[in-house]
Amino acid sequence: MTDSADTLRARLTEAGRVCGGWCTVHIDFSEDRENPEGLAESRRRSVRDRLNRMGADDATVAAIEDALSTPSGLPSPFSRFLLARDGEVAVDEAVPGAARGETLEVGVLPRLAPLIATGVDEFPYLVVRTSRDGGDVAVHRTGAFFPESTASVEGRTDTLHKVKGGGWAQLNQQEHVEELWKQNQQELSAEVDRLVREVRPRLLVVSGDVKARRLLLDAVGQAARSIAVELDANTRSDGTDAARLDAFVAEQVAAVEQRDRADALDLLRSRVSQERAAADVGLREVVGALQQAQVDTLFVDVAALDGETLLALDGVPWVARPGDETGDAEAVGEVPAAEAILRAALLTDARILTATQQATGAGAAALLRWPAASVTGA
Structure with missing residues (x-):
């Protein structure tokens, strides 16, 4: 499938400039069914036969069939959207969720509406999983299944746990542990601030140990804090609550998109008058x-x-x-x-x-x- 670094909008725009011989394919390609290999083969054969009947050229049909033959490794449900002409696939996108409708067409122009309905104006966001000994930060883009990049900060781990009891020795040990936690989160905050400056994300999701989250958010700059939302779940050490994190991220991304749409509609109504x-x-x-x-x-x-x-x-x-x-x-x-x-x-x-x-x-x-x-x- 196409490199996500080359934005979907740019690829669609380039396709829209070129006239003649386009094949558009948008089909459900979920693999969470019985005999997924057989089902995938049946889908490819159906797409090939129908495009042939529509008059698509052999080279372009072969290119589409070859693209659909590549194992996706993606979580279901999802759909595949392809634009192809002259024996080459120009756009190949996997779209989260089942296809709302199926499109197979051969025409002078590519069909854009099936994919644009899912959103083409992508935006980046960051997901941080933090713990007292460091953290991970991933750069994501809306509409993509996997992160564009990830980075980990592994801080000092010597004597990370506080000790119980009294006396000066115990107090000094506790202060040392607190300082280690703080240093680790300062290292992670530097990476988060760098990504905020360079990537310009619309959203920063922070999950993990409650103390580590607080230290991190105290350490990051105002630009990061202004887009931050927290999930109270320990998601780093053993992958606990990973599904909960995924669901929370999806909710927060949808909230950003809904606010954008509401703000634009409010502006439209005010201007029309x-x-x-x-x-x-x-x-x-x-x-x-x-x-x-x-x-x-x-x-x-x-x-x-x-x-x-x-x-x-x-x-x-x-x-x-x-x-x-x-x-x-x-x-x-x-x-x-x-x-x-x-x-x-x-x-x-x-x-x-x-x-x-x-x-x-x-x-x-x-x-x-x-x-x-x-x-x-x-």
Whole structure:
């Protein structure tokens, strides 16, 4: 599968620029079933046969079948999303969770909606598992199963446990132990602060021993503390509560995404009421804004746009309604409206959020880079 360091958005954007001969595959590929090897073979054969019947070229079908033959080693349920043309797989993503619907298509453009619905504007986050003798920190990215990188800090472990009793000897020993704990967490905090500066995560999840967590959060900088959330679970020494940590991380990531969407929707509602609104609501208005590369954030409800079509173009302005002036660009086909505006949003570097028609007032809406009444940005 594709290297996660090369962002999903960048790969989809590059695919969206190229017209002709695309195969799109999005299928459930969960392996938690009886006879998973036989099931995987049956899925590959079904995909191959159906793409052949749709007229896909042999080299591209073979490339897809080969990609689907690679063992994933991923936890189920998950789905596979592939875009391929000219005998090469351009996008191969494993998506957590079962596929909401199946897509197999051969066409002039790749189908983007099935994957974009799961989120393409990824963000990084950190997960720390700490204990009194050190800790581990992992860099994750939303939508990925495994961390992009991990680092461990192993501090001093001599005499890590406090002793009971009285007297000066015992007191000195306890102070020594406390100092060891503090030093270990300061080393870990330096690594966390470095990653916060370099990776710019949206979230820092801290789990592990309660005393170690407190020492760590006291030691990290304000940038790290401002995005930190704690899980009261000892997750480092023996993997205890690993499932609980995974569930907590998923909840916190979802909370960040929900806050982003809510904030953007609030901004949309406030702008729509303004006289020279830097916002548009409605498919016609959004298409016009996309043609001017005016859209900062696109809201789309794919289901609400079902049955609507637009023209996809081979160059700027990328999308048009019948009769629109398109300059030197030529239409490559009439495509579902949601696909057309999603492609144009990617190609004009607009942020993409899924939102219901009830939330925005239409199947498509947009926050603009400059007010709708201006074509110059003034």
